[in-house]
Amino acid sequence: MQRIIPMLLTSIVGVIAIASYFVPVAQPFQDRVEEWFLIVAAIAMVLGAASLLLHHLKAISNQEAGWGYSAVTVAALVITTTVGLLKLGAPPDLKHPELAWSGSYLAEGGGAWWIYTYVMSPIVATMFSLLAFYVASAAFRAFRARNFEAMLLLGTALIVLLGRTSDGTWLTSGVPADYPLATIPGLNVLIMSVFNTAGQRAIMIGIALGVAATSLRILLGLDRSYLGGD
Amino acid sequence: MSRESQIGVAIVLLLLSGLLLRAALADQPWGVVTVLPVENDPAEAVREVSPETPGVQVSVARTTGLWLAAFFTLACYSYLYKDNPAYKLTESIIVGVSAGYWLTASFWDVIVGKALARLMPEQMRAWALPNLDPADPDFLTLVPLTLGALLFARLIPGGAWLARWPLALIVGTTAGLKLVLYLDGDFVSQIRNTILPLVVFNDNAFDLDGSARNILLVTSVLCCLTYFYFSVEHRGAVGRVSRCGIWVLMITFGSSFAFTVMGRITLLTMRLEFLFRDWLGLLPPNVS
Numbered sequence: 001m002q003r004i005i006p007m008l009l010t011s012i013v014g015v016i017a018i019a020s021y022f023v024p025v026a027q028p029f030q031d032r033v034e035e036w037f038l039i040v041a042a043i044a045m046v047l048g049a050a051s052l053l054l055h056h057l058k059a060i061s062n063q064e065a066g067w068g069y070s071a072v073t074v075a076a077l078v079i080t081t082t083v084g085l086l087k088l089g090a091p092p093d094l095k096h097p098e099l100a101w102s103g104s105y106l107a108e109g110g111g112a113w114w115i116y117t118y119v120m121s122p123i124v125a126t127m128f129s130l131l132a133f134y135v136a137s138a139a140f141r142a143f144r145a146r147n148f149e150a151m152l153l154l155g156t157a158l159i160v161l162l163g164r165t166s167d168g169t170w171l172t173s174g175v176p177a178d179y180p181l182a183t184i185p186g187l188n189v190l191i192m193s194v195f196n197t198a199g200q201r202a203i204m205i206g207i208a209l210g211v212a213a214t215s216l217r218i219l220l221g222l223d224r225s226y227l228g229g230d
Numbered sequence: 231m232s233r234e235s236q237i238g239v240a241i242v243l244l245l246l247s248g249l250l251l252r253a254a255l256a257d258q259p260w261g262v263v264t265v266l267p268v269e270n271d272p273a274e275a276v277r278e279v280s281p282e283t284p285g286v287q288v289s290v291a292r293t294t295g296l297w298l299a300a301f302f303t304l305a306c307y308s309y310l311y312k313d314n315p316a317y318k319l320t321e322s323i324i325v326g327v328s329a330g331y332w333l334t335a336s337f338w339d340v341i342v343g344k345a346l347a348r349l350m351p352e353q354m355r356a357w358a359l360p361n362l363d364p365a366d367p368d369f370l371t372l373v374p375l376t377l378g379a380l381l382f383a384r385l386i387p388g389g390a391w392l393a394r395w396p397l398a399l400i401v402g403t404t405a406g407l408k409l410v411l412y413l414d415g416d417f418v419s420q421i422r423n424t425i426l427p428l429v430v431f432n433d434n435a436f437d438l439d440g441s442a443r444n445i446l447l448v449t450s451v452l453c454c455l456t457y458f459y460f461s462v463e464h465r466g467a468v469g470r471v472s473r474c475g476i477w478v479l480m481i482t483f484g485s486s487f488a489f490t491v492m493g494r495i496t497l498l499t500m501r502l503e504f505l506f507r508d509w510l511g512l513l514p515p516n517v518s
Contacts, residue, residue: 002391002394003394005395005398006394006395006397006398007398009395009398009399009402010398010399010401010402010405011402012402013398013399013402013403013406014402014403014405014406014409015406016406017402017403017405017406017407017409017410018406018409018410021410021414032370033399033403034403034407035344035374036373036374036377036399036403037374037399037400037403037404038340038344039340039341039344039345039371039374039375039378040374040377040378040381040396040399040400041336041340041400042336042337042339042340042341042345042378043336043341043374043375043378043379043381043396044378044381044396044400045332045333045336046333046336046337047381047382047384048329048333049329049330049332049333050382050385052325052326052329066318069318069319069321069322070322072319072322072323072326073322073323073325073326074326075326076322076323076324076325076326076327076330077325077326077327077329077330078326078330079326079330080326080327080329080330080331080334081330081333081334084330084331084333084334084335084337084338085333085334085337085338091275093360093361095360095361096360096361099356099357099358099360101357101358102358102359102360104338105334105335105338109275109276112331112334114291114292114295115327115330115331116331117295117299118292118294118295118296118298118299119295119298119299119302119323119324119327120324120327120328120331122299122302122303122501122504123302123303123306123320123323123324123327124324124328125497125500125501126302126303126306126307126501127306127324128494128497129494129497129498129500129501130306130307130309130310131494132491132494132495132497132498133310135487135490135491135494136491139487139491148477149476149477149480150480152477152480152481152484153480153481153483153484153487154484155484156480156481156483156484156485156488157484157485157487157488157491158488160484160485160488160489161488161491161492164488164492190443191481191485192485193443194443194446194447194450195446195450195478195481195482195485196481196482196485196486197447198446198447198450198451198454198478198482199450199454199478199479199481199482199483200482201420201423201424201451201454202450202451202454202455202457202458202475202478202479203454203479203482204416204417204420205416205417205420205421205455206455206458207412207416208412208413208415208416208417208420209417211408211409211412212409212412212413212417214405215405215406215408215409216409218401218402218405219402219405219406219409226397226398226401227394227397227398228390228394
């Protein structure tokens with residue numbers, strides 16, 4: 001029973017989701033199931049935050065190595081959650097100023113807006129921009145043109161990078177207009193419109209087949225790994 | 231003091247000297263966010279303006295935020311030298327803030343905005359959702375709320391099996407939706423887009439360029455698909471075709487790599503622009 005009911009539930013909601021594409025009558029069921037999915041996923045976020053809190057509280061309690069950073073994480077989590085849930089500093093809705101809770105939690109001037117604008121957004125953007133340095137160093141190590149395939153990858157990357165800048169146009173500006181494929185921008189267009197499109201298409205077809213096969217295995221009860229052990 | 235610590239202290243001193251020099255040479259305010267109270271516009275109480283604008287006020291909250299953002303940006307870049315306490319502090323903060331932010335978003339957008347709005351529409355209208363359309367309570371919403379509550383059974387010893395029910399809903403819905411979406415949006419549409427005329431005519435004239443492109447495109451897709459087909463050993467003719475598929479895939483990965491590099495460098499320039507324009511004021515301001 002502990003495994004059969006979840007398996008049946010999986011199959012039923014999955015079949016409803018599929019049927020709604022083919023049977024218009026089932027569309028409202030799909031809308032409802034999708035909404036249920038969103039609600040359960042939102043509550044799962046609460047569970048995730050609770051798990052994070054418990055993990056770091058345990059690290060602080062046991063005074064594990066680096067427990068001070070765990071304390072910072074807990075403080076950041078508690079402050080952000082408190083500010084966001086209580087809508088601290090967020091102005092009420094313009095049409096309903098009498099309702100203090102009617103404004104958006106992200107309204108400009110509010111606490112959650114401040115945290116998002118001055119803490120979350122800069123850190124996330126900077127962390128992603130750090131990859132610019134690591135991509136460059138990784139490319140230096142990985143792109144030593146040891147074989148034809150590696151040269152192809154490196155050459156394409158260079159052409160596409162140059163083809164998107166004014167330098168690419170300038171480098172081959174002497175080539176007559178009758179030979180667009182002899183210019184870097186022209187080559188860039190050919191790569192993007194033919195080879196890149198073809199490769200992406202094949203990858204997308206492969207992914208779609210993989211997703212379809214995995215979904216079918218789950219809905220037919222052949223893949224039960226999501227149910228866990230015991 | 232170890233060599234690493236000496237280098238760390240030297241970097242911090244260099245940064246402080248740079249800031250002091252900037253302060254000494256500045257002919258106008260920098261490192262502050264100035265705002266102007268907006269009258270007759272209920273949509274915004276204040277607006278960020280340049281410091282030269284008459285009647286401006288320094289916003290303490292926004293200025294503090296600007297300096298914090300600058301600190302976090304420099305702390306992240308300090309990792310380029312090596313792992314250090316400033317980077318670890320920033321890392322710990324972003325973990326907590328991200329979890330708190332997504333928890334807040336889930337609560338207000340979904341739990342209140344969808345679940346409670348359906349379950350108790352009148353109460354929600356009177357509390358936080360005044361623009362909600364009047365409706366009768368929908369008690370079926372108790373089902374996902376109960377399933378969601380069952381997720382917490384995972385934390386109770388011996389109750390983990392109860393958490394499988396909401397998981398089943400999530401997995402089943404995802405599997406059902408993705409099955410059709412991927413088959414329709416990717417599989418069928420990509421095949422449909424690949425079925426192209428191999429001989430192209432434009433205004434009753436043979437188009438060599440268009441024909442060559444289409445032939446190259448269709449052949450390349452077939453070569454790549456051959457490479458992905460593992461039920462046949464890649465030898466002989468199949469091996470040669472799949473090798474061409476590898477070449478096409480290498481070109482694809484090369485262009486994807488180039489786009490990734492361009493995206494990251496754009497982000498880097500944006501962060502440098504933030505430091506040099508918004509914080510240090512070394513570039514002309516772009517506020518109205």
